Amino acid sequence: MLSNNRIQPFKDAFFRALSLVLFCILHLVACPVSGQVMQKKHLTPTDYSLWGRLNIDQVAPNEKWVSYNMHYENGTDSLYVCNATNQKTFLFPSAASSLFTRDNYFICQNKDKLQVLDPQTGKKENVNLVQQYYYSNAANLLILSIAANGNRNTLIIKTPLDKTLQEIPDVDQFSLSPDGRQLIYTLLFNEKTSVFVTDLLKLGKSKWILKASDLRYETFTWQEDAKAVAFYSKTATPESIKSLFLYRFESDQLTELDPIKQTGFPKDYSIIKEPPYEIRISEDMKKVFFTIKKNKKPQLGPEDSKVEIWNANDKFVYAFEQRQGNFEQSSKIVLWEPDKGIVNQITSAELPSIILSRDHEYALLSNPKAYEPQYEDEGPRDYYILDFKTFEKNIFLTKQSPYYLDMLVSPTGKYISYFRDNNWWVYNVATKKHSNITAKLGVPFSGKIHELKDNFAFGNPGWSIEDKEILLYDEFDLWAITPDGSSSRRLTHGRESKIKHRLNLTGNEKNIYESRKLVQYDLFKELFFRLTGEDGKTGYTSWKKNDNEKLISYGDCSISTLRFGVKKQKLFWLEQKFNLPPRLISKENLLPAKVIFQSNKQHYNYYWGKNELIHFQNSKKQNLKGILYYPANYDAQKKYPMIVHIYEKQSQGLHNYINPTLYNEPGFNVTVATLEGYFVFLPDIVHEKENVGPSTADCVVSGTNKILELGVVDPKKMAIMGHSFGGYESSFVINHSDLFATAVASGAIVDLTRRFLTLGASKGQPQMWRFNTGGWRMGEKTPFTNRSDFDRNSPLESIENLKIPLLMWCGKEDTQVDPFQSMEYYLALRRLGKKCIFLQYPGEGHTLEDPVNQKDATIRILQWFGYYLKGETSTQWINKGTL
Numbered sequence: 009m010l011s012n013n014r015i016q017p018f019k020d021a022f023f024r025a026l027s028l029v030l031f032c033i034l035h036l037v038a039c040p041v042s043g044q045v046m047q048k049k050h051l052t053p054t055d056y057s058l059w060g061r062l063n064i065d066q067v068a069p070n071e072k073w074v075s076y077n078m079h080y081e082n083g084t085d086s087l088y089v090c091n092a093t094n095q096k097t098f099l100f101p102s103a104a105s106s107l108f109t110r111d112n113y114f115i116c117q118n119k120d121k122l123q124v125l126d127p128q129t130g131k132k133e134n135v136n137l138v139q140q141y142y143y144s145n146a147a148n149l150l151i152l153s154i155a156a157n158g159n160r161n162t163l164i165i166k167t168p169l170d171k172t173l174q175e176i177p178d179v180d181q182f183s184l185s186p187d188g189r190q191l192i193y194t195l196l197f198n199e200k201t202s203v204f205v206t207d208l209l210k211l212g213k214s215k216w217i218l219k220a221s222d223l224r225y226e227t228f229t230w231q232e233d234a235k236a237v238a239f240y241s242k243t244a245t246p247e248s249i250k251s252l253f254l255y256r257f258e259s260d261q262l263t264e265l266d267p268i269k270q271t272g273f274p275k276d277y278s279i280i281k282e283p284p285y286e287i288r289i290s291e292d293m294k295k296v297f298f299t300i301k302k303n304k305k306p307q308l309g310p311e312d313s314k315v316e317i318w319n320a321n322d323k324f325v326y327a328f329e330q331r332q333g334n335f336e337q338s339s340k341i342v343l344w345e346p347d348k349g350i351v352n353q354i355t356s357a358e359l360p361s362i363i364l365s366r367d368h369e370y371a372l373l374s375n376p377k378a379y380e381p382q383y384e385d386e387g388p389r390d391y392y393i394l395d396f397k398t399f400e401k402n403i404f405l406t407k408q409s410p411y412y413l414d415m416l417v418s419p420t421g422k423y424i425s426y427f428r429d430n431n432w433w434v435y436n437v438a439t440k441k442h443s444n445i446t447a448k449l450g451v452p453f454s455g456k457i458h459e460l461k462d463n464f465a466f467g468n469p470g471w472s473i474e475d476k477e478i479l480l481y482d483e484f485d486l487w488a489i490t491p492d493g494s495s496s497r498r499l500t501h502g503r504e505s506k507i508k509h510r511l512n513l514t515g516n517e518k519n520i521y522e523s524r525k526l527v528q529y530d531l532f533k534e535l536f537f538r539l540t541g542e543d544g545k546t547g548y549t550s551w552k553k554n555d556n557e558k559l560i561s562y563g564d565c566s567i568s569t570l571r572f573g574v575k576k577q578k579l580f581w582l583e584q585k586f587n588l589p590p591r592l593i594s595k596e597n598l599l600p601a602k603v604i605f606q607s608n609k610q611h612y613n614y615y616w617g618k619n620e621l622i623h624f625q626n627s628k629k630q631n632l633k634g635i636l637y638y639p640a641n642y643d644a645q646k647k648y649p650m651i652v653h654i655y656e657k658q659s660q661g662l663h664n665y666i667n668p669t670l671y672n673e674p675g676f677n678v679t680v681a682t683l684e685g686y687f688v689f690l691p692d693i694v695h696e697k698e699n700v701g702p703s704t705a706d707c708v709v710s711g712t713n714k715i716l717e718l719g720v721v722d723p724k725k726m727a728i729m730g731h732s733f734g735g736y737e738s739s740f741v742i743n744h745s746d747l748f749a750t751a752v753a754s755g756a757i758v759d760l761t762r763r764f765l766t767l768g769a770s771k772g773q774p775q776m777w778r779f780n781t782g783g784w785r786m787g788e789k790t791p792f793t794n795r796s797d798f799d800r801n802s803p804l805e806s807i808e809n810l811k812i813p814l815l816m817w818c819g820k821e822d823t824q825v826d827p828f829q830s831m832e833y834y835l836a837l838r839r840l841g842k843k844c845i846f847l848q849y850p851g852e853g854h855t856l857e858d859p860v861n862q863k864d865a866t867i868r869i870l871q872w873f874g875y876y877l878k879g880e881t882s883t884q885w886i887n888k889g890t891l
Contacts, residue, residue, distance in 0.1 A: 183228035290368035327772025367421030445493030566663035615641035617682035655734035675865030769823035819852030
């Protein structure tokens with residue numbers, strides 16, 4: 009017989025092995041063991057602050073480490089570095105601005121403390137008083153700006169861990185080149201400024217390019233390949249830009265443009281900084297683009313009239329002109345050719361808008377006022393091509409859409425793609441030939457992609473290398489088409505299964521002035537696509553030429569934010585469902601995916617709801633979807649109250665995990681409502697042209713009746729709510745249906761004629777465009793030609809039909825929807841003796857930004873529903889009908 013001492017090692021080994029097996033098994037299930045065996049609790053608002061939001065941060069070059077952060081509403085954010093194999097984790101509270109070095113060290117910053125970690129050994133280094141830092145991948149060096157005396161800092165150049173290589177005191181400004189090799193900085197000594205450049209691969213060989221000047225130098229802007237850098241000189245008093253410099257590294261040549269000395273510089277103009285029109289340097293460094301603006305005129309004196317002249321013949325109305333359209337006074341783009349010593353103004357009052365070609369050989373110029381007055385959000389324009397070699401200007405397109413994704417210059421500048429007449433066209437700049445490249449492909453390249461707007465092009469995400477093929481989306485797939493349209497191929501095959509394929513974004517999507525800078529994709533290398541099914545499933549697939557698509561992950565959940573390192577051997581993404589908190593997933597080659605980090609583990613300690621996709625039809629037999637959320641701790645033997653929340657289409661959010669919180673910009677949180685014992689239903693709505701209100705009511709009533717057929721909801725205890733356009737929809741539905749016991753409508757439009765004749769407060773633009781192809785879809789109809797259509801779709805005109813209590817709220821400074829819309833409705837309801845309470849929040853806009861007001865609105869809306877759907881009658885502000 010074995011003694012206990014001899015048995016114990018075997019028992020210990022057995023339990024260690026058993027524990028390891030259980031850990032591996034349980035690590036991939038939707039909830040931990042504690043969530044399965046512990047008695048769950050009811051979640052109350054006191055614990056909402058436990059919830060955070062998970063984001064993937066960075067992936068190390070060797071793909072062994074990944075960083076992610078958790079953001080909490082109380083501000084106690086945390087950044088983590090995790091081993092993708094064994095989940096060893098390092099914590100950096102309140103840190104941000106992070107990266108991995110080329111040798112896989114991790115760097116982040118917490119206020120003025122820079123933290124460096126070697127995750128392999130666990131060795132750390134903290135550097136205090138860091139104001140700003142750069143990392144040079146080319147030299148594998150850190151460049152730190154350390155706070156010193158006054159406004160002057162010390163620049164430290166060091167290895168990622170421990171070793172300081174150089175200290176430079178009295179540094180004012182500094183910038184690292186895009187390739188990480190060159191460093192430019194200014195020294196401020198005895199109130200004199202010098203500018204130095206340093207090659208980080210050859211430390212100790214700094215050279216000055218400007219010495220002991222009374223001026224200051226700033227806004228260092230690099231040529232994309234780091235061959236040159238441009239910057240401004242500024243006077244201290246008055247503070248203004250004096251000149252523009254260009255320094256070219258290969259020739260060690262510094263050139264200055266001084267407006268006072270420069271022949272041909274526009275009279276009465278000064279150089280300015282004005283985003284998005286930053287300095288741009290051409291690839292050959294022979295062209296520099298910058299911005300100027302006319303010097304301000306003297307202000308009006310007390311004896312001068314400040315009258316505003318609103319002329320009905322003006323292209324723009326007075327308010328819009330002052331904010332957006334005074335092209336005489338707006339900034340202008342100028343081309344400086346330093347080798348020729350000449351400047352030429354590119355944009356003007358006549359042609360103030362610019363799309364700059366990627367090769368900097370030409371620009372597309374236009375005037376937003378060309379066809380004004382008109383009544384779309386933006387009117388069509390005539391586009392001209394300005395050739396920088398000859399400065400000849402020729403018409404390119406007339407009456408073309410100005411939408412910034414409808415006209416795009418190819419990466420090399422050889423071609424211009426544009427969407428017109430429901431097709432994509434390509435213009436060959438050299439041959440001046442226009443080619444319709446999609447007309448014969450047999451599939452539409454536009455459709456419904458934006459809420460409350462008509463069809464848009466599905467998109468042109470980029471080109472192949474050297475502009476060999478343009479890449480275009482149809483509804484489901486990506487196409488590669490030669491610029492003349494002679495050859496086309498569908499790269500993906502989503503149409504057959506109705507699964508939308510979209511390229512995984514690279515992070516390089518940027519704008520150049522007023523247009524998108526397109527990405528070049530190498531079609532001989534692996535590409536990743538995000539997949540979205542009509543049934544709510546999502547995932548990712550990889551694609552290679554002459555190879556079948558390889559599914560990475562696809563399922564009944566939200567899969568997003570795909571990340572990887574250079575090798576692309578390990579992939580990372582986020583996965584979530586309404587009842588599954590977001591988690592970080594890793595997958596290596598053919599191995600199964602595994603969970604690296606599960607956020608919000610406390611979720612499993614509480615009762616939680618579930619949701620499902622509901623299919624229904626409206627009265628016209630159109631197939632529609634909606635999301636039904638069940639109450640937490642649902643009891644199938646009971647019937648529950650229900651809140652119907654509406655805003656055109658919401659079913660795309662089926663698998664979103666929604667943190668419980670009382671701090672909500674629209675004053676409502678689906679999860680909180682389910683925790684309070686409500687069903688929540690989000691029905692999709694399809695709008696008929698010229699019949700938006702009645703078609704909304706049809707879809708909402710049809711969807712709600714579908715839920716009633718399930719037998720889970722008390723038909724006498726249902727409410728409807730919506731914000732903004734959803735507020736309009738809710739206001740209309742309750743005047744044409746007896747289904748609901750109460751309603752909440754916030755930021756709502758209730759009087760369509762008044763809305764038609766309103767200026768948007770933010771830009772001063774007339775809101776008539778919203779009735780053409782915007783939310784109300786009236787086409788060319790106006791209240792003067794078809795008043796009955798406007799009245800028929802206006803909640804105000806059917807207000808006498810309202811039989812239920814209504815809660816309204818709006819921000820008193822709302823610039824998107826005139827707050828008087830809500831006040832008008834409130835006054836009408838008051839005069840009619842209807843039950844209504846109106847909450848108006850001073851200092852707030854279209855949504856609530858102040859956390860105090862967010863909480864107030866969320867609680868009051870819950871109290872309102874509790875009063876009318878649950879019989880909770882102790883709320884005094886509702887009992888008395890006043891605040």
